[in-house]
Amino acid sequence: MSAREEIAYLKGLIHGLGPAKDEGQNKIFAGLLDALEALSREVAEQGELIEELREMYDELADDCAVLDEDLDSLERAFSDYSGEDYAFDDNDWDEDDDDYDESYVSVVCPSCGHSFFYQPDEYEEDEPLQCPDCGTEFPQHNK
Numbered sequence: 001m002s003a004r005e006e007i008a009y010l011k012g013l014i015h016g017l018g019p020a021k022d023e024g025q026n027k028i029f030a031g032l033l034d035a036l037e038a039l040s041r042e043v044a045e046q047g048e049l050i051e052e053l054r055e056m057y058d059e060l061a062d063d064c065a066v067l068d069e070d071l072d073s074l075e076r077a078f079s080d081y082s083g084e085d086y087a088f089d090d091n092d093w094d095e096d097d098d099d100y101d102e103s104y105v106s107v108v109c110p111s112c113g114h115s116f117f118y119q120p121d122e123y124e125e126d127e128p129l130q131c132p133d134c135g136t137e138f139p140q141h142n143k
Helices: 004-017 022-080 098-102
Strands: 105-110 115-119
Touching: 004 022
Parallel strands: none
Antiparallel strands: 105 115
8 A cells, every 4th residue: 555545544544433532632643644644745746756857867868878979979980080191280270370360459348357359450440349248339459
């Protein structure tokens, strides 16, 4: 029998005894039955929560297995390119990449302190900059 069935059986036994001569004894039994019923409800709710968590765990385990398989396939794919034929050399950079570094300027917003980059060539001489974080406008620093 489940806990709820046992409690219902006890309730029936107590009610079947009829009125007791001691009123306090009836209150004690009623209080105990109420406490047992509340406890059985909480146990049932916890059981449902545990089952939900178990299902979530199973889903996460399945997702992790899929991710692990994907990672393994990526590792195998990239391990094919680790040979000397594919070795990277620092001299492989184009000289145009240096122009890229020079075309951006780093600035710090005087209002919020956010640091960001902008291209001075894209702005008019007295056109203000706008912080992408807080939206404050401030003048460019001309070098």
